[in-house]
Amino acid sequence: NALITGITGQDGSYLAELLLHRGYRVCGLVRRASSQNTARIDHLYREFGELDGRLRLEPGDLCDASSLSHVLATQRPDEIYNFAAQSHVKMSFEIPVYTADVTALGAMRLLEALRELGLEAKFYQASSSEMFGRASETPQTETTPLYPCNPYAAAKAYAFHMTRTYRQAYGMFAVNGILFNHESPRRGEEFVTRKITRAVAEIAHGRTQPLRLGNLDAGRDWGYAKDYMDAVWFMMQQQRPDDYVIATGECHTVRQWCDLAFECIDLQLSWTGEGLEQRGMGPDGRVLVEVDPR
Numbered sequence: 001n002a003l004i005t006g007i008t009g010q011d012g013s014y015l016a017e018l019l020l021h022r023g024y025r026v027c028g029l030v031r032r033a034s035s036q037n038t039a040r041i042d043h044l045y046r047e048f049g050e051l052d053g054r055l056r057l058e059p060g061d062l063c064d065a066s067s068l069s070h071v072l073a074t075q076r077p078d079e080i081y082n083f084a085a086q087s088h089v090k091m092s093f094e095i096p097v098y099t100a101d102v103t104a105l106g107a108m109r110l111l112e113a114l115r116e117l118g119l120e121a122k123f124y125q126a127s128s129s130e131m132f133g134r135a136s137e138t139p140q141t142e143t144t145p146l147y148p149c150n151p152y153a154a155a156k157a158y159a160f161h162m163t164r165t166y167r168q169a170y171g172m173f174a175v176n177g178i179l180f181n182h183e184s185p186r187r188g189e190e191f192v193t194r195k196i197t198r199a200v201a202e203i204a205h206g207r208t209q210p211l212r213l214g215n216l217d218a219g220r221d222w223g224y225a226k227d228y229m230d231a232v233w234f235m236m237q238q239q240r241p242d243d244y245v246i247a248t249g250e251c252h253t254v255r256q257w258c259d260l261a262f263e264c265i266d267l268q269l270s271w272t273g274e275g276l277e278q279r280g281m282g283p284d285g286r287v288l289v290e291v292d293p294r
């Protein structure tokens with residue numbers, strides 16, 4: 001019996017799929033929206049919700065402690081996966097207080113509701129490699145000191161420490177998965193990987209404006225979200241709770257991602273210029289990628 005917060009997001013939807021196929025009953029916490037926000041799990045709901053009743057969706061919000069207590073008390077999950085967050089780094093500079101409320105205090109509210117109810121449930125916290133920030137060593141490990149450099153990372157660092165604190169202070173089975181970036185067709189379209197793949201698809205269908213990106217030289221360790229959800233499930237099946245870093249160990253640049261994405265529509269990019277002047281041209285000399293200095 002599992003509870004997933006953030007089930008409507010990329011990771012929550014893949015984890016729900018994994019758990020349902022393993023025979024779990026899954027309850028997903030869904031916050032109220034003025035329009036339907038369940039596109040990533042509609043296929044699951046048709047198969048497992050309406051037909052065999054193993055997938056339930058319950059209203060709730062990480063900002064609302066009473067909704068969390070209610071869902072824990074009524075669903076009595078054995079495993080809790082906390083994926084809900086304001087998960088966008090740039091947005092976290094624009095709405096830092098809200099980001100802290102959801103991403104930091106939201107995890108805390110869930111842990112505290114769990115402790116107060118005295119449920120024996122295992123708890124997973126979706127921690128992030130962003131917490132390493134200006135890291136003092138490479139590669140980063142479970143013991144690398146955290147040096148968050150943005151409001152999202154700072155909020156995640158708080159939730160990370162509280163998860164560890166509840167494990168040590170109350171003996172809870174509380175796990176931190178420190179995941180490097182992971183992507184998929186279900187990644188939000190405001191993240192760079194989908195921004196690129198979406199623009200490439202549009203260009204293949206006649207879009208004439210170039211794709212505009214920020215720092216083409218930025219490097220990231222990008223994995224595949226579905227694989228990472230296998231890792232998350234394994235963390236929760238260990239004898240003892242612990243913290244784990246998950247990464248591919250390979251760094252690739254945004255420019256390399258563009259090269260590969262354009263290759264999918266048989267366009268080989270040639271690059272000219274440097275820094276803000278960089279441009280990716282198609283074989284006919286048309287500018288397909290350019291830097292947006294903003």
Ligand code: NAP
Pocket residue numbers: 005006007008009010011012029030031033037060061062063082083084085086087088102126127128129178179180181182183188
């Ligand atoms: P995502 O697609 O942005 O999904 C976030 C989820 O949180 C959505 O279901 C969203 O619901 C929900 N949510 C937001 N605010 C909420 C609130 N106040 N109450 C309840 N639910 C709320 O994120 P993701 O890529 O799947 O990532 C999952 C988790 O892993 C996040 O915590 C993220 O920070 C963390 N993480 C992600 C990565 C990565 O590369 N993807 C790496 C490390 C860590 P709506 O659908 O209603 O918006």
